[in-house]
Each structure stands twice: as C-alpha cells, then as structure tokens.
Amino acid sequence: MNIVKQENGFTVLHKDRTVFTHSLDKPAIFLGSGQGTFDMYRGNFDIKDYVESRLPMRAFRIDEEGDKTSITLGVEGEDYLTLTIYETEEGRLIVDFNSLKDEVNRFWMRVHATPEEKVYGCGEQLTYFNLRGKNFPLWTSEPGVGRNKNNYVTWLADTKDKAGGDYYNTNYPQPTFVSNDKYFCHLQTTAYADFDFRHDDFHELQAWNIPDYLLFDREDSFTALVGNISNVFGTQPELPDWVLDGVILGVQGGTDITLEKIERARKAGVKVAGVWNQDWQGIKMTSFGKRLHWNWEWSPELYPGLDTKIHELKEDGVRFLGYINPYVLEGQSLYKIAKEKGYLATKADGGDYLVDFGEFYCGVVDFTNDEACEWYKGVIKENLIGFGLDGWMADFSEYLPTDCTLSNGRSAELEHNDWPRRWAKINHEAIEECGKIDDILFFMRAGGTGFQRYCHVLWAGDQCVDWCIEDGLASVIPGALSAGLMGNGIHHSDVGGYTTLHGMKRTKELMMRWIDFCAFTPMMRSHEGNRPGDNHQFDTDDETLFHLGRMSRVFASMKPYLKAAIAENTEAGIPVMRPLFMHYEQDETAYDIQFQYLLGRDVIVAPVYNKEETEWKLYLPEDDWVHAWSGQAFKGGWVTVDAPLGEPPVFYRKSSEYADLFAALPQVAKA
CATH class of the missing domain: 2.70.98 (Beta-galactosidase; Chain A, domain 5)
Structure with missing residues (x-):
C-alpha cells in the first residue's frame, strides 16, 4: 500500500x-x-x-x-x-x-x-x-x-x-x-x-x-x-459422488409416473443418477401454470408409497430430490406453527405480512430470528432429510419485501440482498448437522455476497424455452462464467429451459441442443418447465430419449475429469466452467469470448445456441487442440466445424493427461 x-x-x-x-x-x-x-x-x-x-x-x-x-x-x-x-x-x-x-x-x-x-x-x-x-x-x-x-x-x-x-x-x-x-x-x-x-x-x-x-x-x-x-x-463443497453418474431427470405427476419414466429412460440407455420431483409435496394450479403446494412435507395423495419407494430407488442407484423455499403457505400447518411462535416477518404494526406469489399468499420466515432459523432447519432435517431426500432445489429468497418488519430491527431494504446468503446457510447447516455433506446437495438460483461457502450448486434460474440470446440457452454461459469468477464454480442450468409463456414452446431441437450443452457442465438436470404440456420433453419421442441416453453416457464418462475439476474448485476456488483468458492470459481475443468456456483446464466447449445450425464457428486460443468427435487437430484461431445434434463443438488439449478419456467420447456416445 x-x-x-x-x-x-x-x-x-x-x-x-x-x-x-x-x-x-x-x-x-x-x-x-x-x-x-x-x-x-x-x-x-x-x-x-x-x-x-x-x-x-x-x-x-x-x-x-x-x-x-x-x-x-x-x-x-x-x-x-x-x-x-x-x-x-x-x-x-x-x-x-x-x-x-x-x-x-x-x-x-x-x-x-x-x-x-x-x-x-x-x-x-x-x-x-x-x-x-x-x-x-x-x-x-x-x-x-x-x-x-x-x-x-x-x-x-x-x-x-x-x-x-x-x-x-x-x-x-x-x-x-x-x-x-x-x-x-x-x-x-x-x-x-x-x-x-x-x-x-x-x-x-x-x-x-x-x-x-x-x-x-x-x-x-x-x-x-x-x-x-x-x-x-469461501468455496462450495464438493459434489456428492453420485451426481456425476448421470442425468437427474426432472419429473412430476406422482409415484407411478416417476417409476415409469425412470424405467423407460434406463431401457433407452440413459444413465440416471437421480430423479428430481419438485411436486413431491403436492401441486397448485394457477394461470401461470403448475405451481407447488408450499407446505414442505410429503404428499401421500400425489406420491403414494413414496416413503418406501424412495429407499428402494436409492438401493437401485437412483437418488430422489425434491423442492423447498423459504416461504410458508397461508393457512397450512407450517404457516400456523410459524405464526404462533412469532417466526414470521410482520407489518410495522405487528400484523400479518403476506406476499403474493401469484394467486396464493405466503408468510416470510424471519431469518434474522435465530429461533426461526433453528425451526426451519428442523423442518429440512425432519421433512426432507429424514424422509429420505438426497437433494432439493432451494428456491427463491429474492422476494424479501422492503417494507416488512424483521426481528433484528434492521431495515428489510438492507436485508434484502443478504437474504439469499441467510437461506443458503440454513440449507447447508441442516445438511452439515446431519453429517450428510458428502451425500446430499441442494441447488439455488438466488445469491449474494458470502453465500459461496454455503451454496452447494448454483443454478442459472428460469431461462426461456426459446433461442433468444439474453434469456435462452446462450445466456447461461456468461452467467456461469461471471458467477465462477465470484467463487461459484459449480454451476448448471435446467436442461431445456423453464419459462413457457407468451407463445413460447420448447421445441425438440432446443431440447436436444440443451442436452448437448449440459453434458459438458458439472451437473446435468432436466426440467419440464412451468407448462409441461406445451414443451417437448426428454421422453416425448424415442429419438430424444435415445439422444439423452447418448449424452448422459458422455457426461458420466467424464466423471474422473469433472471430479478433479470440482475438487480444484473447492480447494483452490478455480471454477469448473472457466473463461478462456483464465489459462490464456496473453491472448487478447480470449477476453471478448462470452459464449464459450473452458471445462476444467483441458476442454473447450462452444455450445450451439442458434436453431437450424449444422456447423459452428468458434475461437481456439493457441495450443494443440483435438476436435472430440472427428479427431482432427487444430492449433488455434477462429475455426468452423460440423456441429450436428449429438456432436456439440468440444475440443481437448492434446497434452492432457485425460486425452484417452476424451478420445473415447465418440465410442461412448454410440455404445
């Protein structure tokens, strides 16, 4: 100084x-x-x-x-x-x-x-x-x-x-x-x-x-x-080992539908690491689409027998994940408990403060109240971990209103940006106190300063099910790169996107391109979207299902490499998805590349994010690169390669210790 x-x-x-x-x-x-x-x-x-x-x-x-x-x-x-x-x-x-x-x-x-x-x-x-x-x-x-x-x-x-x-x-x-x-x-x-x-x-x-x-x-x-x-x-903990064994299928609709989809996917050659059922606690239908019943306990009506099936699935190598957020539905059991004990944010006069979440209203659990935090951790420990969930989406936490009153006396305006950190901390500590950090994960979209040490996986949020640069598949890439520089190096997105509104409907091509992309990220998880019936799904037809099978096998085959990159993120803070300039500092062009990334040290990925493309132009920093699908060698610069579905533009360093693993990707995809 x-x-x-x-x-x-x-x-x-x-x-x-x-x-x-x-x-x-x-x-x-x-x-x-x-x-x-x-x-x-x-x-x-x-x-x-x-x-x-x-x-x-x-x-x-x-x-x-x-x-x-x-x-x-x-x-x-x-x-x-x-x-x-x-x-x-x-x-x-x-x-x-x-x-x-x-x-x-x-x-x-x-x-x-x-x-x-x-x-x-x-x-x-x-x-x-x-x-x-x-x-x-x-x-x-x-x-x-x-x-x-x-x-x-x-x-x-x-x-x-x-x-x-x-x-x-x-x-x-x-x-x-x-x-x-x-x-x-x-x-x-x-x-x-x-x-x-x-x-x-x-x-x-x-x-x-x-x-x-x-x-x-x-x-x-x-x-x-x-x-x-x-x-x-801080840095994120390492992912549980099972996450890298295949795709986590986003499924809704009940026990029978879930089991049928898992069986069909496996028969098609899909490597299934888990199934993510966001409606495990029941649903609410609104004009927006299918929403969830925000009272965080198993719904035996929608998921009969899940209390035993969840353990059978785990023994069969399929983990079960659910959903929770930091709000409780007005009039339901958790809301009543929280209100009685004084665990909810209030109006200035002490009256009930309810937030409109779209045709239903919820109370805000007051995370500035230590007793409320311990109670909500208890809900997670008993209703999620105790029930047998191996992970969940820890959603929202962006909604803290600026005019509610909190128990610590601090302005909600000043607490608003810190709410995601408080929410991440509760989820992390619930898992940690159960001794399950190595086996259970949660993922969340909201974030803020200091939540890195608590957020197990960052999820890119609600992309549109279309091809727009600002809010479609392409937007995930700068999102992952910018977040990675902040210490959130384990990042992923909904396969296929989420937001299905205003005439948008997920097409088969978009679903397949997003599958290609997510096969080269630290975690692979699909989502049906807010209006599943309007969207092409991973199992809408056999071609898409077999495509997911191929790319899930590619993802699983990358496990040794991804596991090492994830460990590096936890130990040294170096993100799994990295900007090109991180390892090519002298390359001036690398500083302007925002739709490509290094996956670990040795792989460059340039996802196809436009519809009806059969070839793709991308940039390679100077090095000895091998095109993963053709085996063709490249030295660097702007190149154009064939990019059919199932062959996303991926290159690896010839000198990589994992070169044999990468060279086998075409055979893995065809197996």
Whole structure:
C-alpha cells in the first residue's frame, strides 16, 4: 500500500496499481441523501430514486496512524466521512468507511480505470460477460422474462405481469468485479447498489447507504486471483459422488409416473443418477401454470408409497430430490406453527405480512430470528432429510419485501440482498448437522455476497424455452462464467429451459441442443418447465430419449475429469466452467469470448445456441487442440466445424493427461 500526497489531493496505490485518486478538482467520493421506492410485484421490482443531494467531498485531511492512514473528507469545513486505509495480513487493501453525518444515505466512489480495461463479475450476469460500457444495478430479484426491452416477449411480459426484466436483472447480484488487469474490487454493502462501467478513467460504485468497506487486491495470474477471491467469500463443497453418474431427470405427476419414466429412460440407455420431483409435496394450479403446494412435507395423495419407494430407488442407484423455499403457505400447518411462535416477518404494526406469489399468499420466515432459523432447519432435517431426500432445489429468497418488519430491527431494504446468503446457510447447516455433506446437495438460483461457502450448486434460474440470446440457452454461459469468477464454480442450468409463456414452446431441437450443452457442465438436470404440456420433453419421442441416453453416457464418462475439476474448485476456488483468458492470459481475443468456456483446464466447449445450425464457428486460443468427435487437430484461431445434434463443438488439449478419456467420447456416445 502506498498513499502519494499531492498539493491538492492524494492517490492510493496497491501493488503498483492506482486504486483511486482524489483531488479538489476531481474528488473520488460523493455523498448525499435520497428517497428510494421499491414497487414489488411477484419478485419483480420497479425501483426509483429521488436524489435530494449529491455533494463532492472536496476537502480532505490526512492523518498517519501507524500502519493505518486516516483520511477525513468533507465539504467547506464540515466533516462527512472518515476513511481508514490499511493492508490485511493477507496483503489485501481495505478502505473502511465511517459516516459522520446521520442524514447521509447515498454514496458514490470512483475507482481508477483505463480506457482499454475490461471488467467482469458483479455476481451472475446473463447478458454481458465483459461489463464495460454499461451500468449494473445490483438487487436480487426475478431475472425477468426475455430480458431485452426491444423484443416482443419482454414487452408482453412487462405489459401483462411487470416481469420483462432488462439486461442487468439477476437472481444473484454481488458488488464485486474483476479486471483484466488481474485485480478484484469489492464493496461491502447489502444495500441497493449500482456499478457504472461507462467511463474511460473511472468506475463509479454507488450504494444506497454508507458501505462498510472497500476491499481490493491484485495477483500475478487469474488462477491466483480467483483463489484470492474464494479465500474471502469461501468455496462450495464438493459434489456428492453420485451426481456425476448421470442425468437427474426432472419429473412430476406422482409415484407411478416417476417409476415409469425412470424405467423407460434406463431401457433407452440413459444413465440416471437421480430423479428430481419438485411436486413431491403436492401441486397448485394457477394461470401461470403448475405451481407447488408450499407446505414442505410429503404428499401421500400425489406420491403414494413414496416413503418406501424412495429407499428402494436409492438401493437401485437412483437418488430422489425434491423442492423447498423459504416461504410458508397461508393457512397450512407450517404457516400456523410459524405464526404462533412469532417466526414470521410482520407489518410495522405487528400484523400479518403476506406476499403474493401469484394467486396464493405466503408468510416470510424471519431469518434474522435465530429461533426461526433453528425451526426451519428442523423442518429440512425432519421433512426432507429424514424422509429420505438426497437433494432439493432451494428456491427463491429474492422476494424479501422492503417494507416488512424483521426481528433484528434492521431495515428489510438492507436485508434484502443478504437474504439469499441467510437461506443458503440454513440449507447447508441442516445438511452439515446431519453429517450428510458428502451425500446430499441442494441447488439455488438466488445469491449474494458470502453465500459461496454455503451454496452447494448454483443454478442459472428460469431461462426461456426459446433461442433468444439474453434469456435462452446462450445466456447461461456468461452467467456461469461471471458467477465462477465470484467463487461459484459449480454451476448448471435446467436442461431445456423453464419459462413457457407468451407463445413460447420448447421445441425438440432446443431440447436436444440443451442436452448437448449440459453434458459438458458439472451437473446435468432436466426440467419440464412451468407448462409441461406445451414443451417437448426428454421422453416425448424415442429419438430424444435415445439422444439423452447418448449424452448422459458422455457426461458420466467424464466423471474422473469433472471430479478433479470440482475438487480444484473447492480447494483452490478455480471454477469448473472457466473463461478462456483464465489459462490464456496473453491472448487478447480470449477476453471478448462470452459464449464459450473452458471445462476444467483441458476442454473447450462452444455450445450451439442458434436453431437450424449444422456447423459452428468458434475461437481456439493457441495450443494443440483435438476436435472430440472427428479427431482432427487444430492449433488455434477462429475455426468452423460440423456441429450436428449429438456432436456439440468440444475440443481437448492434446497434452492432457485425460486425452484417452476424451478420445473415447465418440465410442461412448454410440455404445
């Protein structure tokens, strides 16, 4: 750390990189006040801010305090903010913020940038990988349908449900970014934030409160950098071994249907690792489609005999997974218990607070109440783990309303972005306290700072069942890459997508292309979608089912390689799905590739995300590459290869210790 003083300002440097420069003419920090409004409709937020003041903190005073430097900022003789700057034992730079004015609730800070710099991260971003040239509001919410204000689907979703979304909407925002200059910058805040990367010489970080601190560090390589980030936020536990044995089939409709689908899939050569029944606790039909009965216990009416069948399936090598979320259905048993014990968020006057989830209402379990957390962990331990579930989708947690009252007295506006971390922690601890970390997993779509150490698998959320770049298959790839840089290196998506609205229906070709893609990810799991009858399913016809069989065998054959990559994610924070520049830092083109990825160190995957394509153009960094399906050798550069269904563009490094495994993929697929 070095603070260089000038006549009219100062510059803070760390590891020879300018972090920020402050001067009378160009202050780095602005403070002010504002009134935000949050209009939530079924997890979608219309957020507006009325800025009452924005003052540049031109005046400054520097005081040395041993290994720490204190800088007081203000306006015309009034002190507003104290910065305490120091290095941690690990060598990271910390800038602590201490507000001296109670009325200040808006913060802007300008971090040094260069015109050619590229930046990545900010949680899981699904439209852009390189974030430069855009600003990114950071608020966990429904991600939106279509996510492009210029397309028809988004317009329809906005018009009918206030749910169209935009390029920045995400289930998992995080106020952290990574630069191609091999540094990361994190602003510790749970408030609404907005990171603006549109300026040539600075990145402006905004928060609707005074952040706790800014954290900054730089490394010599990207592998060291993501390891550093993971040391800050934690890493995901390794996947249970059985997850890599095949596909987890998304099935609904009851015990008989489930058993029939498993049997038919196996006869078609599908490697079935598990079956995921999100309706294991019963269903509710709404105009949106088939929804779930949010009272988290087995439904013997829909799944008769499951209490014994679940154990028989496990003995036969098929795990059973279910579903839960952090809300309880009004009038049902869990809601009644939670209300009686005071475990629910309330209105300001102590009255019942109910959230509209689309034609039904639920109470919000108050995760700032320790007793409520222990009770909900008990629900998971008894009703899910005790029943025999080997995993589940831990859904939602984006819906915390900003006007509810919580037991810790903290504003729900400030708790909102932290809710996914609290929810992940409850799921993880329930599994951990049962001694089942090596055998049970959960997956979730919502995220926030610090949930990495609790979230076993990140799931990409609700993609549309169409080919749109912003919200279809393609969007999963930048989502996985950006989240991986934040320490969430085990990522997957619904095979086939989910959102089936406004005329969208999953086609056979899309289903097969998504199967191809997910065979080269850390976890392979299908979903019927919100309107299963409108969608082509994995077993709609024999051709699709046999296709799933081939690609599930490919996925299972990759187990030794994937297992090593997953272990590396847990031990060193290096994601399983990696941007090309992580191992090819000198390749300038690699920094602009957002629809390809390295799977581990030795495999490049370039999924086909357009319909009716028979060949595909992709980029290979300079190395000795082998096309997995033809065996043809390549050195690097832009190449075009045949890409029929069942042969997604996949290349492996000739020098890989797993080269024999990769070379056998065509034979595995045909077996």
